Amino acid sequence: MATMATAWELMRGRVGELEALDEVAQLLEWDQQTMMPGGGAPHRGKHLATITGLQHSRIADPAVGEWLNTLAETADPVQQAAVRNLRRRHERAVQVPVDLVQRLAEASNTGFGAWLDAKGNDDFARFQPALQTLVELRREEISHLGEAEHPYDHLLDVYDPGSTTAQLRPMFSRLSDALSAFIQEVADKAGPAELTERFDVVGQSRLSQRILKDLGFRTSDGRLDVAAHPFTVSLGAGDVRLTTRYREEELLSGLGSTIHEAGHGMYEQGLPQRWAGTGLAQAAGMGMHESQSRFWENVIGRSLPFFRWLTPIMQEIWPSKSITAEGLYGAANRVQPSLIRVEADEATYNLHIVVRFELELALMNGDLEAADLPEAWDAATDRILGVRAPGPAQGVLQDVHWSAGLFGYFPSYTIGNLYAASFRYKMESDLPEMWTDVQNGRFEDVLGWLRTNVHDRGHVRDAPELFKEAVGDRDPVADLMAHLRSRHGALYGVS
Amino acid sequence: MATMATAWELMRGRVGELEALDEVAQLLEWDQQTMMPGGGAPHRGKHLATITGLQHSRIADPAVGEWLNTLAETADPVQQAAVRNLRRRHERAVQVPVDLVQRLAEASNTGFGAWLDAKGNDDFARFQPALQTLVELRREEISHLGEAEHPYDHLLDVYDPGSTTAQLRPMFSRLSDALSAFIQEVADKAGPAELTERFDVVGQSRLSQRILKDLGFRTSDGRLDVAAHPFTVSLGAGDVRLTTRYREEELLSGLGSTIHEAGHGMYEQGLPQRWAGTGLAQAAGMGMHESQSRFWENVIGRSLPFFRWLTPIMQEIWPSKSITAEGLYGAANRVQPSLIRVEADEATYNLHIVVRFELELALMNGDLEAADLPEAWDAATDRILGVRAPGPAQGVLQDVHWSAGLFGYFPSYTIGNLYAASFRYKMESDLPEMWTDVQNGRFEDVLGWLRTNVHDRGHVRDAPELFKEAVGDRDPVADLMAHLRSRHGALYGVS
Numbered sequence: 001m002a003t004m005a006t007a008w009e010l011m012r013g014r015v016g017e018l019e020a021l022d023e024v025a026q027l028l029e030w031d032q033q034t035m036m037p038g039g040g041a042p043h044r045g046k047h048l049a050t051i052t053g054l055q056h057s058r059i060a061d062p063a064v065g066e067w068l069n070t071l072a073e074t075a076d077p078v079q080q081a082a083v084r085n086l087r088r089r090h091e092r093a094v095q096v097p098v099d100l101v102q103r104l105a106e107a108s109n110t111g112f113g114a115w116l117d118a119k120g121n122d123d124f125a126r127f128q129p130a131l132q133t134l135v136e137l138r139r140e141e142i143s144h145l146g147e148a149e150h151p152y153d154h155l156l157d158v159y160d161p162g163s164t165t166a167q168l169r170p171m172f173s174r175l176s177d178a179l180s181a182f183i184q185e186v187a188d189k190a191g192p193a194e195l196t197e198r199f200d201v202v203g204q205s206r207l208s209q210r211i212l213k214d215l216g217f218r219t220s221d222g223r224l225d226v227a228a229h230p231f232t233v234s235l236g237a238g239d240v241r242l243t244t245r246y247r248e249e250e251l252l253s254g255l256g257s258t259i260h261e262a263g264h265g266m267y268e269q270g271l272p273q274r275w276a277g278t279g280l281a282q283a284a285g286m287g288m289h290e291s292q293s294r295f296w297e298n299v300i301g302r303s304l305p306f307f308r309w310l311t312p313i314m315q316e317i318w319p320s321k322s323i324t325a326e327g328l329y330g331a332a333n334r335v336q337p338s339l340i341r342v343e344a345d346e347a348t349y350n351l352h353i354v355v356r357f358e359l360e361l362a363l364m365n366g367d368l369e370a371a372d373l374p375e376a377w378d379a380a381t382d383r384i385l386g387v388r389a390p391g392p393a394q395g396v397l398q399d400v401h402w403s404a405g406l407f408g409y410f411p412s413y414t415i416g417n418l419y420a421a422s423f424r425y426k427m428e429s430d431l432p433e434m435w436t437d438v439q440n441g442r443f444e445d446v447l448g449w450l451r452t453n454v455h456d457r458g459h460v461r462d463a464p465e466l467f468k469e470a471v472g473d474r475d476p477v478a479d480l481m482a483h484l485r486s487r488h489g490a491l492y493g494v495s
Numbered sequence: 496m497a498t499m500a501t502a503w504e505l506m507r508g509r510v511g512e513l514e515a516l517d518e519v520a521q522l523l524e525w526d527q528q529t530m531m532p533g534g535g536a537p538h539r540g541k542h543l544a545t546i547t548g549l550q551h552s553r554i555a556d557p558a559v560g561e562w563l564n565t566l567a568e569t570a571d572p573v574q575q576a577a578v579r580n581l582r583r584r585h586e587r588a589v590q591v592p593v594d595l596v597q598r599l600a601e602a603s604n605t606g607f608g609a610w611l612d613a614k615g616n617d618d619f620a621r622f623q624p625a626l627q628t629l630v631e632l633r634r635e636e637i638s639h640l641g642e643a644e645h646p647y648d649h650l651l652d653v654y655d656p657g658s659t660t661a662q663l664r665p666m667f668s669r670l671s672d673a674l675s676a677f678i679q680e681v682a683d684k685a686g687p688a689e690l691t692e693r694f695d696v697v698g699q700s701r702l703s704q705r706i707l708k709d710l711g712f713r714t715s716d717g718r719l720d721v722a723a724h725p726f727t728v729s730l731g732a733g734d735v736r737l738t739t740r741y742r743e744e745e746l747l748s749g750l751g752s753t754i755h756e757a758g759h760g761m762y763e764q765g766l767p768q769r770w771a772g773t774g775l776a777q778a779a780g781m782g783m784h785e786s787q788s789r790f791w792e793n794v795i796g797r798s799l800p801f802f803r804w805l806t807p808i809m810q811e812i813w814p815s816k817s818i819t820a821e822g823l824y825g826a827a828n829r830v831q832p833s834l835i836r837v838e839a840d841e842a843t844y845n846l847h848i849v850v851r852f853e854l855e856l857a858l859m860n861g862d863l864e865a866a867d868l869p870e871a872w873d874a875a876t877d878r879i880l881g882v883r884a885p886g887p888a889q890g891v892l893q894d895v896h897w898s899a900g901l902f903g904y905f906p907s908y909t910i911g912n913l914y915a916a917s918f919r920y921k922m923e924s925d926l927p928e929m930w931t932d933v934q935n936g937r938f939e940d941v942l943g944w945l946r947t948n949v950h951d952r953g954h955v956r957d958a959p960e961l962f963k964e965a966v967g968d969r970d971p972v973a974d975l976m977a978h979l980r981s982r983h984g985a986l987y988g989v990s
Binding site: 016017020021023024027028031035036037038039040041042043044046047049050051053054218219220221222223235236237238239 | 515516518522526530531535536539542545546548713714715717718732733734
């Protein structure tokens with residue numbers, strides 16, 4: 001049996017290799033969506049499957065289990081955290097049979113094609129069999145993963161380790177009630193005007209590059225490209241790649257994408273490199289990742305001080321347009337219940353997530369089957385959001401996630417919004433000059449606060465603990481509601 | 496013991512995985528030289544080393560040896576070729592100790608840094624210790640690889656399987672003598688004029704894209720980018736990536752790069768996909784690869800009919816310039832012994848290779864040590880090329896290859912030129928309309944000939960056999976000299 005020191009060295013070697021493979025997979029995905037010629041598509045699946053297969057066998061390797069056992073009693077908190085993180089991956093890899101992993105991968109492939117077809121034809125029936133298979137395979141996977149308070153916890157564990165169904169359910173329920181009441185209040189008020197002007201794409205691109213630089217994204221350690229569906233990948237803190245999109249008639253949407261992805265990117269650039277190769281120089285889950293993108297996109301990027309800073313920069317790019325900070329601020333903070341999650345405003349957005357969270361819980365519990373999903377969807381959106389889609393394409397088929405077997409990811413978005421709101425209020429008390437700084441385009445202290453309290457902590461603590469250490473006993477639901485009332489409420493005269 | 500059918504299936508699975516890993520490595524290298532931000536550099540080595548390490552362990556796996564033994568008596572010629580190709584890689588991986596592989600990788604890293612420093616300071620002494628280490632490690636590697644007629648054969652085997660020192664030495668010697676005589680003949684003749692005009696980079700880029708498409712490079716299955724040192728990678732026949740470079744004062748050099756890389760790229764796009772996953776849908780070595788790039792760059796791309804086709808296209812891009820086919824043709828076919836290999840004309844180029852070939856043989860034999868290399872270099876260039884560098888930066892330090900431990904690669908360039916010349920004459924007899932076609936911008940039949948006789952053959956035969964099957968009993972040295980006399984000789988009035 002190896003000594004603890006030897007096991008730690010061997011484990012670090014393996015974790016370093018796994019990190020490298022993960023970064024290679026991220027490059028393959030970035031390339032697929034930005035650079036790859038059309039003819040490369042058939043082979044790209046093979047590239048990704050080869051890397052994923054090697055990752056699986058390197059994680060499931062019995063030697064990993066031995067190192068973890070040797071290190072089980074370590075007193076070093078960094079080693080403890082590294083062991084916890086790797087053990088999660090190792091146990092899942094060992095407990096889930098390889099043929100189930102393969103069937104899931106195939107079903108995701110089939111599911112994606114069926115979903116595209118069903119959505120294109122506004123016909124849920126074309127997706128139903130593939131979805132039912134995916135639901136059953138996920139339930140089967142969960143059955144291999146041992147006891148848990150709630151089967152859904154095993155899915156949360158992948159994206160948001162540390163979060164539990166028991167903790168999320170009451171939080172989401174309180175949030176849902178408070179949001180519904182708030183949206184009722186603003187429903188028949190006259191709100192701010194939309195932005196109807198068009199802004200050329202070249203100018204938007206210049207604006208995005210300028211904002212990135214000023215926010216604090218290190219452009220020598222990353223790049224910004226255009227993609228149909230914006231995303232961020234990291235090949236290490238020195239190579240973080242953002243994507244965004246520009247449409248002439250949707251300035252605010254493109255701007256929001258850039259700032260959102262910059263938030264993800266600055267988190268990746270700020271991860272603690274002293275722990276590279278331990279699995280701790282990683283984000284503390286997707287909810288915390290979303291808190292960073294949402295914090296910059298919403299808390300900072302939709303604030304009046306931010307638009308006051310931005311207006312003269314925009315006037316320089318588009319001298320012939322009449323642009324005002326107040327006009328942009330109003331347009332960026334309208335409230336309007338709508339059908340499509342990704343187009344939703346900051347307030348109603350979370351109700352879209354509540355709908356999906358409820359339905360996913362029922363699907364994984366066995367209380368709901370794919371065949372009954374469209375009806376359940378319509379009932380839930382009607383009850384929670386007060387809207388009803390004219391057909392499945394704009395309803396139950398709108399998101400790609402389930403077609404790829406991704407259940408348990410949606411909560412991350414609202415967890416991110418909740419964390420971001422509490423970060424706002426804690427930061428306002430820690431940094432009294434915060435909004436003056438933003439208005440002056442000085443983002444160092446804001447970024448510095450996130451660096452110290454989030455980024456530089458890596459994944460030593462799981463997100464719920466890390467959040468508590470950062471903000472203390474704050475109630476994120478109350479903070480998110482206060483945040484929304486201070487913005488949208490004030491604009492609609494109901495705060 | 497597995498049956499032959501089972502062994503074949505298992506072997507195909509492994510070869511498919513190795514192909515995917517190789518394509519992933521190519522993406523990492525392409526990205527490094529075209530897209531990667533500066534901050535990504537430190538991590539990229541780790542990505543490549545991880546992929547290379549996994550490749551090595553998957554090739555050296557004892558199971559591979561068992562499949563190969565089971566299939567040793569196969570009567571199927573495709574299986575025979577696949578077994579031969581994989582056996583080469585497996586035996587090298589098994590015979591060379593892993594720690595030697597690692598020492599070679601480290602020495603290449605160190606060597607590259609030392610070479611950059613030495614070249615920048617025009618001081619060979621700064622590179623000498625690293626070079627001596629690399630030479631000794633390669634000799635050590637060769638000592639593990641068993642008997643061969645000549646130690647250098649073990650290096651040729653990596654880049655040009657099927658070529659041997661015994662076969663190359665007399666061929667290169669005859670070529671060297673004939674070339675020296677020819678260059679003497681033109682030495683004091685007044686040749687054609689240089690091209691001194693400048694051409695803007697945007698126009699050059701348009702021209703390159705147009706040429707690619709017309710030659711027959713499938714642009715939906717590839718792309719063209721800019722890189723400091725042009726190269727081509729393939730991620731499968733559907734995703735072939737070329738790079739080139741443009742400088743205002745060097746139109747012909749950029750044009751040559753584009754056509755050269757297109758030649759590599761069309762080979763990759765034409766490999767027989769019916770054999771994907773067997774190791775046979777691969778080029779038959781680097782010499783054959785260079786034959787394709789050189790054929791398009793030199794035989795086609797420096798011909799008068801080609802410039803006759805190109806001139807009106809260029810006149811459309813640069814209407815204010817006076818461009819003539821004869822002027823371009825002359826400028827592209829000047830002969831002038833010079834110091835730098837990569838800037839050499841088509842005739843003297845091969846003498847640069849002869850110099851390197853001789854020195855590499857002596858280094859690998861143990862007849863020459865790194866300390867004596869500068870003197871040996873100067874003596875050889877003086878004798879063979881009739882030039883002498885003012886310092887090592889423009890002499891023995893000019894090429895990157897040795898700094899990365901690449902010995903045995905240089906001959907591929909001249910092998911490529913030799914093959915290309917014989918392809919020209921065989922093609923002229925098979926396709927009597929060939930030059931009329933080129934002048935009309937119709938490249939289908941030329942490409943079709945290469946598709947049938949080279950590309951679609953994959954790596955079933957090694958290059959020397961494949962070459963013979965394509966052209967019969969032609970003498971490539973005579974063909975290359977005839978080709979050069981028909982071009983440069985005629986322009987200098989000595990043909």
